[in-house]
């Protein structure tokens with residue numbers, strides 16, 4: 654197997670296997686951009702809060718990836734938080750939730 658194949662395989666295995674379709678490396682970069690630009694417009698460019706609450710790991714502690722991905726997909730009716738279902742698959746929302754819980758969106762994000 655070539656090096657590239659190994660890379661593709663490890664991306665597949667490291668991805669949200671349980672959530673179905675893997676999120677490709679290219680799509681991961683798109684999602685990171687979406688989170689900084691779109692989520693950041695309400696939650697703050699460094700996710701420290703704005704119109705929406707901070708999305709740092711310390712703020713999300715105790716919340717599950719399932720809760721966060723549902724929040725991303727459905728939004729919260731009656732609040733400014735929109736649902737992103739038209740733009741995102743469940744696997745993608747789950748990947749984003751895991752990334753937020755890890756605090757891995759921005760180098761300086763920390764907890």
Ligand code: HEC
Nearest residue numbers: 688691692695704705706721724725729732733734735737
């Ligand atoms: C138009 C503004 C807006 C945008 C854009 C937005 N949010 Fe929100 N978000 C909110 C508001 C306001 C809340 C608080 C809702 C409430 O509970 O009243 C919220 C709540 C949340 C919560 C729940 C936090 C908690 O601690 O329970 C998560 C998770 C979240 N947003 C993630 C995202 C993600 C990821 C994106 C981008 C895909 C995003 N949001 C885009 C306004 C926004």
